Amino acid sequence: MVVQTQRDETIWYKCEECGLMFDDQSDARKHEGNCEAEGPSYIQ
Numbered sequence: 057m058v059v060q061t062q063r064d065e066t067i068w069y070k071c072e073e074c075g076l077m078f079d080d081q082s083d084a085r086k087h088e089g090n091c092e093a094e095g096p097s098y099i100q
């Protein structure tokens with residue numbers, strides 16, 4: 057899921073799955089379709 061967040065008066069779009077941030081919503085949506093992350097996880 058892509059969430060909208062504001063930082064330094066700029067709107068960012070963040071992929072909730074992996075935490076990547078985009079300044080363009082369409083880029084974020086595109087990434088979301090390809091994101092292979094399954095929620096926040098850490099290498100054990």
Ligand SMILES: [Zn+2]
Pocket residue numbers: 071072073074075076087088091092093
């Ligand atoms: Zn992602």
